[in-house]
Amino acid sequence: MGKDDKYAEELEVAVRVVHMACSLCQRVQQKLVSDNGGGGHVKSKDDDSPGYCCRMSSSVKVFIGDSSESRVKNNYVKDWSIQATVSLILSETFGSENVSIVAEEDVQTLSKADSEGLLAAVVKAVNECLAEAPKYGLRIPDGALGTSQILEAISRCNSSGGPTGRHWVLDPVDGTLGFVRGDQYAIALALIEDGKVVLGVLGCPNYPLKKEKGAGEAWMQPLIHGNKKLEWPNSARQIRVSPCVDPALATVCEPVERANTDQVLYSRSRSDHGALDAFTYCSRRTEPMRVHSMVKYAAIACGDVEIFMKFARSGYKEKIWDHAAAVNIIEEAGGVVTDAGGLSLDFSRGLYLEGLDRGIVACCGARLHKKIIAAVYASWEASNL
Numbered sequence: 001m002g003k004d005d006k007y008a009e010e011l012e013v014a015v016r017v018v019h020m021a022c023s024l025c026q027r028v029q030q031k032l033v034s035d036n037g038g039g040g041h042v043k044s045k046d047d048d049s050p051g052y053c054c055r056m057s058s059s060v061k062v063f064i065g066d067s068s069e070s071r072v073k074n075n076y077v078k079d080w081s082i083q084a085t086v087s088l089i090l091s092e093t094f095g096s097e098n099v100s101i102v103a104e105e106d107v108q109t110l111s112k113a114d115s116e117g118l119l120a121a122v123v124k125a126v127n128e129c130l131a132e133a134p135k136y137g138l139r140i141p142d143g144a145l146g147t148s149q150i151l152e153a154i155s156r157c158n159s160s161g162g163p164t165g166r167h168w169v170l171d172p173v174d175g176t177l178g179f180v181r182g183d184q185y186a187i188a189l190a191l192i193e194d195g196k197v198v199l200g201v202l203g204c205p206n207y208p209l210k211k212e213k214g215a216g217e218a219w220m221q222p223l224i225h226g227n228k229k230l231e232w233p234n235s236a237r238q239i240r241v242s243p244c245v246d247p248a249l250a251t252v253c254e255p256v257e258r259a260n261t262d263q264v265l266y267s268r269s270r271s272d273h274g275a276l277d278a279f280t281y282c283s284r285r286t287e288p289m290r291v292h293s294m295v296k297y298a299a300i301a302c303g304d305v306e307i308f309m310k311f312a313r314s315g316y317k318e319k320i321w322d323h324a325a326a327v328n329i330i331e332e333a334g335g336v337v338t339d340a341g342g343l344s345l346d347f348s349r350g351l352y353l354e355g356l357d358r359g360i361v362a363c364c365g366a367r368l369h370k371k372i373i374a375a376v377y378a379s380w381e382a383s384n385l
């Protein structure tokens, strides 16, 4: 454990509950992939064949097989179930009056009269998940939970954060497309206190589980299997970013979904600006690695890649749950994450990363980061001449 144990209890509960959520996701993903012959036919917004996408809540949802809305919703049973489970465990541990949660899923769709089947599936999944809690050393509410308690737990996650107080931030399943493809996805839980992220836990079941606490230390905790019990922190090992300082030797990570990146900025930088182009500059060693979800950040934190840049298309506002846990882990592992202007990301202004300058630049260390920011600046200036 680190030197500062101010958040030791919060960290421990967060690690345990994310671990439990990983187990739920693994079961669902294994079934999904085997039912769909490997998941390889799942379409996304930027696949060249027509995809099946529709809009629920605020983000694009991708699903498998047919275009019925119920299939889309079914894919979100795990998200609602994880949100309910995390909410229930945090409330049980710290008291519901002390817990404010900002999370991705809303409760409206589930509460509708025609969502009975969905709700029943969520109730079943939550109770199954909670039945495993002793294995993870977690305290749970007494007895099986009914629909009203579970709806209440999900709807409690309606905080909008802000500059004061403590707020938990949850993305129950980040990287929906990665999940349905049987590929990378992440479960992300962070704690923000007075506008600063003080701890982050990132469960990456198809990578290892990453976690971290706020004292200059980041750790990796292997997932447990079968009936083994989670041993915390004894089986966690410390992680560290790569020592690379040379952009020419760095490996870059980028989203799989090209629709999530401003391709104009990307390709203009690539073709026009030679050595000043951050993207060309950084990808000499290998092609960029395309990875779904916050696992990109995790890969930097444990030293497997060196750079991740995301420049969302204009009009898209980055949400805090897509970054909070991972930024904290990278920083603790020795890396640096800022906006494209070199300023820290601001988690104090509600649901969104307000004031973000163009995009996000994450690097394995300050020296490399400085060079990349300079290269992005030069590319930007040159392309706006």
Ligand SMILES: Nc1ncnc2c1ncn2[C@@H]1O[C@H](COP(=O)(O)O)[C@@H](OP(=O)(O)O)[C@H]1O
Residues within 6 Å of the ligand: 059, 060, 171, 173, 174, 175, 176, 177, 254, 255, 256, 257, 259, 260, 261, 291, 292, 293, 294, 312, 313, 316, 319, 322
């Ligand atoms: N138009 C857009 N531009 C940028 N990011 C987007 C986007 N639409 C969705 N996203 C975010 O990108 C995340 C996936 O990142 P990536 O493409 O790197 O795997 C999504 O998380 P969810 O899958 O949790 O919705 C979502 O929050």
Ligand SMILES: [Mg+2]
Residues within 6 Å of the ligand: 171, 173, 174, 175, 321, 322
């Ligand atoms: Mg997300």
